[in-house]
Amino acid sequence: MDTIYADLSISMSEFKKNPSQVLRAAGEKPVAILSHNRPAFYMVSPKVFEAFVDALADRDLTELVRRRLAQTDQAVEVDIDDI
Template sequence: MDAIFADYTVSMSEFKKNPAQVLRTAGEKPVVVLNHNRPAFYMVTPQLFEALLEDVADLELIEVVRQRLARKDSAIEVDIEQI
């Protein structure tokens, strides 16, 4: 069985009948569209998609910070007043 990461599910045939209504019913929550009782795709609002992209960007930045902290001993101290 596939994991479902949404509070709302709808069959492909129900989705095809009225996709806008499905989105309205879900509000800001993600919807998984099922094909033969298996997830075919997720539908999210633009706001939720943007939030997901921001979370991914944050995770990438966290990795950069970790890498830089690991090299902290080789850092060169700079006096900002001299710039």
């Protein structure tokens, strides 16, 4: 059995009838589109997708900062006015 990462789900055949209505009804919640009772894909609004992409970018930046903080022995002191 697959885990479904959405509170809302709909069958592929029902989704095909009116995808726009499914998006409107979901609002800002993700929808799992099921094929043979298994998730085939997830549908999210542009707002939710942008938030997801931003969160991934923030995670990448956090990892970069942590790596650089671990390398303080290679740090170079600079004057902010010189930049």
